[in-house]
Amino acid sequence: MNVTKVLIINSNTKQKYIVDFSDEQLKELAKEIKTPSERAMVDYTAPSTTESLSTSNKYYISGDENSNYYQIDILKELITGLDRTKELQSMNDLYNDDNELLYNVIGYLVEEDNGNKGLFLYQLKKTNLVKDKGFWIFKKKAGSGNGSEVKVEQITDGFNLPVDDCLASLYKRKDETEGKVYKAKIYQAYLFDNVFDTLETQHKYVDRTLKRFSSSESQITIAKNKIKVSFTDIKKLKTKIYSDSHLTKTFETVK
Structure with missing residues (x-):
């Protein structure tokens, strides 16, 4: 990587x-x-x-x-x-x-x-956050072979990646x-x-699909025999879709 x-x-x-x-x-x-x-x-x-x-x-x-x-x-x-x-x-x-x-x-x-x-x-x-903690820092000494120096470094606010x-x-x-x-x-x-x-974002995609279903000019075509589909009571349908995660997934992915 x-x-x-x-x-x-x-x-x-x-x-x-x-x-x-x-x-x-x-x-x-x-x-x-x-x-x-x-x-x-x-x-x-x-x-x-x-x-x-x-x-x-x-x-x-x-x-x-x-x-x-x-x-x-x-x-x-x-x-x-x-x-x-x-x-x-x-x-x-x-x-x-x-x-x-x-x-x-x-x-x-x-x-x-x-x-x-x-x-x-x-x-x-939250487990990645650190506050007011001392850390042992090991640093290799320049030009000292395998030698190293140790110091304590105080962290006021920080986080572990x-x-x-x-x-x-x-x-x-x-x-x-x-x-x-x-x-x-x-x-x-x-x-x-x-x-x-993402719930609000998903609902925006559902709304876009329902708008196409309700439009006479851009109806959605489904099945091999090209059946055109449209709905009239969009408000009621939208409430039903929003309440069901499976329906939400289905409608927000309609192309």
């Missing part, structure tokens, strides 16, 4: 900072990051996925710039504009006036020689001719929706 940047992200506002690390530090960090398992991962767009997700917490989605998947849209926003993203200058920038940490996700940007990129997201939990239990990842191809531009992998489905508070 060739980690080139570390991001700290506010999942609600999508605001992010780059945490400054040297190339050597990034290499050492990459050795500690646990590669997430893709065992039992299912295709989110497959018709059987609603049932599959009752037993599997992992899924993947492939798409391009015009794909309508809320997961890809969320992750795209995090991986774009990194050249304009500011470096973190002070830990104070991460807290509100009540000294509460506003940033809850760490992102590791991985870049390949061919220009493809990947972003791996890990939740920054999470390196396991990956939340999600996004892979972005540079060359669109090689296949779908994006591939999102969600390793913890329910936690992902909770961390990014």
